Amino acid sequence: MSDAGYDHEPVERRWQEAWDDADAYRTSDDVDEPTYVLGMYPYPSGKLHMGHVRNYTITDAYARYRRMCGDEVLHPMGWDAFGLPAENAAKDRDTNPRDWTFDCIETMREQMHAMGFGYDWDREIATCTPEYYQWNQWLFSRFHDEGLVERRDADVNWCPECETVLADEQVEGEAELCWRCETPVEQRELEQWFLKITEYADELLEAIDDLEGWPNSVRQMQRNWIGRQYGTELDFEIDGHGAVTAFTTRVDTIFGATFFALAPDHPISEELAAADDDVRHFIEHEADPDGDEPNGVETDLTATNPVTGEEIPVYVADFVLSDVGTGALMAVPGHDERDHAFATKMDEDIVPVIAPEPDDWDGETVPDAPDVSEQAFTDDGVLVNSDEYSGLESESARERLTEDVESAAHAAQYQLRDWGISRQRYWGTPIPVVHCHDDCGSVVVPDEELPVELPEFINTTGNPLDAAEEWKETRCPECGGTATRETDTMDTFVDSSWYFLRYVSPDLEDAPFDAERANDWMPVDQYVGGIEHAVMHLLYSRFFTKVLADNEGLEHREPFTNLLAQGMVQLEGEKMSKSKGNVVSPQRIVEEYGADTARLFMMQAAQPERDFDWSEEGVRSTNAFLSRLKEMVESYTANEPDGADDAVASYVESEIDATIAIAGSEYDDLTFNRALRETQDLVGTLRSYADYTEPHAETYERGLSAVVRLLAPVAPHLAEELYEALGNDGFVVDAPWPTAEVDRDYVTKRRRLVENTREDVRDIVEVAGIEDPKAIDVVVAPEWKYDALELAIESDADNLIGELMQNSHIREQGDAAASYGQDLQAEREALSMTLGPDEEFAALESAAWLIEREFDAPVSVVRAEAVDESVLKNAEPGRPAIEIED
Template identity: 85%
Template sequence: MSDAGYDHATVERRWQAAWDEANVYRTPDDVEDPTYVLGMYPYPSGKLHMGHVRNYTITDAYARFRRMQGDEVLHPMGWDAFGLPAENAAKERDTNPRDWTFDCIETMTEQMESMGFGYDWDREITTCTPDYYQWNQWLFSRFHEEDLVERRDAEVNWCPHCETVLADEQVEGEAELCWRCDTPVEQRELEQWFLKITEYADDLLEAIDDLEGWPNSVRQMQRNWIGRQYGAEVDFAIDGHGSVTAFTTRIDTIHGATFFALAPDHPISEVLAEEDDDVRRFVEEEADPDGDEPNGVETGLTATNPVTGEEIPVYVADFVLSDVGTGALMAVPAHDERDHAFAEKNDIEIRPVIAPEPDDGEPEAPDVEDEAFTEDGVLIDAGEYSGLESEIARERLTEDIDSAEEAAQYQLRDWGISRQRYWGTPIPVVHCDDCGPVTVPEADLPVELPEFINTTGNPLDAAEEWKETTCPECGGPAERETDTMDTFVDSSWYFLRYVSPDLEDAPFDMERANDWMPVDQYVGGIEHAVMHLLYSRFFTKVLADHEGLEHREPFTNLLAQGMVQLEGEKMSKSKGNVVSPQRIVEEYGADTARLFMMQAAQPERDFDWSEEGVQSTYAFLERLQGMVEGYVADESDGDDDAIASYVAAEVDATIAIATAEYDDLTFNKALRETQDLVRTLRQYADYTEPHAETYERGLSAVVRLLAPVAPHIAEELHETLGDDGFVAEAEWPTAEIDRDRVEKRRQLVENTREDIRDIVDVAGIEDPTGIEVVVAPDWKYDALEIAIESDADNLIGELMSESHIREQGDAAADYGQDLQAEREALSMTLGPEDEHATLESAAWLIEREFDAPVDVVRAIDADEAALSNAEPGRPAIEIDD
């Protein structure tokens, strides 16, 4: 500490060096089952931003808390180091992505160390190094062996600026912009590598219910993305083209099908486009699946309804998608909004066959002229099925129609991992004219990236010498695959690599992974709810099925942290509203930044950055430092009296409540409790000479309760108090106390103080000379308990059946009426002796506030006038002026 105050720079450098020298945060390999705490690893963009600082403060605080609770803790850090931004930055600066990336990693590592994050840096991983990405390639080969990899032509999302393919999840908003550069995305037909995540659609979906430690919002986002719908597949005969299968979730509406629609790239549509100029023009020039309204072209063909035998016109329509359902659908304009809009535009019949279920009488056809009726109901004009409810009709029709079968449809699509860029994992495949695509043998991995060539398009296409190779199967000439993997492959298993980051003969030590996994607490942004988290779950399940991993889910508990905002907007370089973490560390210290962010809001909530809040937090740390140093310098010792008893109880209460809040990751509540205790200790020392043992225990508790969030100053004050070792390795303070009783005790004291303030204010008492606080008589507590537990209609009668209450006469009747009126809101209070003891121990707070002596009186010693106003939890108050 500095004579001038809290010298944060010196304190923080000192303890960071001490932790490093002592390997405080290292996790030995022989630990059996550490508590695994993990923040989503960052992309090395060059500098930490406040979102990083908040995310990693959350994980660091929780890891430190668990360590002080006695757990062995695994808390690693690594780098999501591949990706297009580094490639673009290298092109702009005429350097190479590797040098750019490692310069950024060096800068961000220094910033992380300056924040005091307690990582086991011995376990650091960097995904752009061959010793990591060779295992991406190994995993690709294993997925290929298990028939979970496929290469096929596909229409893909193409960013013309980034010159690469994007996953559906990387196309953002209605405008369909690239998630990296905001360029409008185009559609292209390319040969691509896919991982068959759809093979695990049911497993991924059904296991969501077991993710009880995940936010409901994230679980629902994953359900929606997988998008399973149950329905039926049914065949319609199209003249000249045989039977075509359509998927529908509403086979109960089949009697109302008035046209049939095919996707523009359906095989029949492609045949028709060769024969019919109108169809060709629509397919090649006019179809717009993302347009605001459905468009189509009539083909002149008809489809036969398998139930009614009716022939209905066939259209090629852009609202039908080949990768949704079967690429063909029966259209029922009366009961589907999209079909309704198309029918209106093309003057097609809109025929209602489902009516709302009537309260009585016959169902009446709904008015579908302006909009479709899309609810379930009762079938009408449906032959023998008329009168059936929709659900029953779906079952019957599926059974009765020869071609109909129950089916499920998914929104989830296979994961296209091909990227036309340099800075990623080379896909371990060579292309041979004789053998086709051949995976690279394990002995030849890794396939390393060649030197970077600064060119347009994919630099790997320009690496001619690197591309030329031989086929592993026939030995003939071949070319390497020039696509690299989507970087989400890297992050789909990186949490497993941390258990054995230096292992040379496998991606991870399976025995250790089975002991250490799953991650106990995972923290990251909600923006990764679909992509990263879904892909990680997919990889984990595949590894469980085929490699011997004993866990099918990677993360037990998930916290999606909120954003750090400035004046209500997300911090952004483009908006010029970025607060530099480095400036805050230099001006106020890492502990100030950490403490301010953790106390500002619950981790899941967004919050506004406030310079005033930062300054206030810094002032709090300075005051705490002064209190500790002042205590150590003062050798006096006050009495172990009622005041000390109150303070000791508050220390216990704070420990108990803050511990529970830390356990729930509600750091803001834990810190509020701790700061309230600091305030109580300061008031105690200002009011009287504190009892040394009580006061020191309070200060020690404060230091340890703050240690997870403000670790540097906590270490300094821990040492100042004369405690041995690191506070980072110290035992967490303990207190056996009933939280409900704590809340009642605190509420009693605060209510009493507030009542006194009200009386003083209303009566205009400027200088009270004495305050008397009268606890209610025992019978009122008994009456309250009876009222809470009773379900009798006549509460007063039940109360009067108790002789000791009945003996109170009118007072009992009046109190009974009050209880009857407030019956729904009643709650138990402390008992009379507890109330008296609590108020007596807290009397000093009242005396300090009002500068008047306080007398806490039991009911047996009070006069009748005062007793009439005293109630459980609300003592009577008399003030002399």
């Protein structure tokens, strides 16, 4: 290490090479105390950004901490390497996606190495390799065998710029833009492959309650996306077309149904369009499900209300969606805002059938109907204008009507739709299907012919696989006749839905993962990634895990026990973005300040799940802290101190214990900023100790050793250097985590006592205008006041003073007890326990040096029995009396 300061470059290079030479982060396959720590693997875009650095510093710090606690940690890294950006980049640069992707991977791997991330690189995966994506294809075949794959025509989201299908989750905002290129998304009907995630909708929803280690916000987002609604299905007879089933959550409003509506692509709508020019024109030119106002066209049909027998008009309306409910609905404009707007536009009747429940309602009389001419009443209430059901509350009426109507039945509907995995692009997993030219239809490629590898890239518009004529033409696996390969590739979320399983056995050649090893390691103990993946990736991963548990010997039905959604790194309040020109380069920071500085600054700036602003001043301050710590260790090793094991050393020992206990607890909770604040405060205490007196060698060395190990998960390079400088063998990453048997509640009370006392001394000196204190006495309260405080906290008596006076030990204090009792009564709601009198005395005596150092005056800590009553009246538990000689 350099005398000129913290020269990070040789330190970091030295220890990175040492870790590599020793294979320090390799994880054995056979373990006894497994802990699986994982960050969401990145898309290889070419360079790490600050979001990457933060994400992977979080997982790296936690993995290192758990390893020092004695766990055998799996901490792998891989690459989400398929995807449209690589394909577009290859087209722009007249290269191919594979070369582009692997160039990016090499660059990012080198940057990760420079950051000191402790990955087991023997387990590295890249989803674009045949060794990985053959198992996507194998899993597709297994899902197909289980009836979880379907091919059908579907309206899809189509990005004309990317020339591919997008999942609903990839269409962003009210403007419905592509999540990649922000092009307006169109609707097309295409034949698509689907994974039937809806088969697991109930379990996916109900198991959310058990994900106690996930943020509540993420769990709610998943509930909302699955979107289960309970209601009633019942049939309306449409003349000439028979019974048409409608779903409603408000069957209690059926007496107010004044029209019936069909989705534009409902089979009856399509039949009508063939014969009715108005319907056809509306469907082809006017229907806009995303429009600001509901729109529709009246037909010549009527529907029969199954409860009233009334004939009501039938509309084809764009606010009815074929994939929501049944694609048909009873419209009740008096009690639904959308129906109200449509009825007003079409001049249909608006009939109130639910009234607000009056405050003085007796449960029997029927209240007056509300005025719904201008606005729908959408709450539950009491039925009106509903024949024999009038006077029933909504919930009771729903039950009665569902029982009474012959065609009615309880039903559940979901917002969740089957997962369309077809993508019309090259750089993805080929769907392992061939289409026979004879009678076999679509045939799944047999396992022994996997992987179906991608052909050479053809730089063309549209889907390059369509242009790969030689690759497309093949033979049918069933009949041997001519066939054409499926040219769609899989959504890349298939890759990420099980990649965490591949890490446990990345070189396995006869299965996607070793079930026995997976059952040892899974579920992932701590998963870290961005909130933007709260729906797609996490939901699909949960789906895959449940299917594999049902069919492939996996013993766990959830993939991730604990989830942390890390916040963004911002610059001046805005997310870093190339388009905004506010990007800070991690490479520059590492070159200028070092990886440890970047890591430490990020982890201490805020809790991991919160956004924080990047600050160059903060980076410099962090670098200066590391330099000071380095100087402290060098000074200690060059000139070992020979101070006394006295009260000052005792205080420092107690602070070392407190820091170890608190920092460890904060590491457990991933609140690294608090752990690091504790550690930095301990460094400050050690510096003050050395400035005040000749330190006790064992105490000072123990403090430095604790600091080095507490910092090791976040600043591993310098920690290794200082760990060695302190005379230790081996790596600090293998060192045991420091331990201390100390009660955190006791520590909190002791620190509060010391800080309050120092603050009181400052206040007295300032108010009294004392420029040069000669001596300071700190007087601990008498024991009876501690007893009174404890009684006051435990008591629920209205007359607290009376209860205190029943205690003879307190009563014999006379007026002093009465006065203190009045104080306790006045502050009763805010009272809290303090240390006992002996503990307070010991804590203050050991901390007296801090006051002496600050005010350059001798400090005496005095017990109550050694002073006059006039002094004691100001001494209270947790707030000793202060006497200052001027």
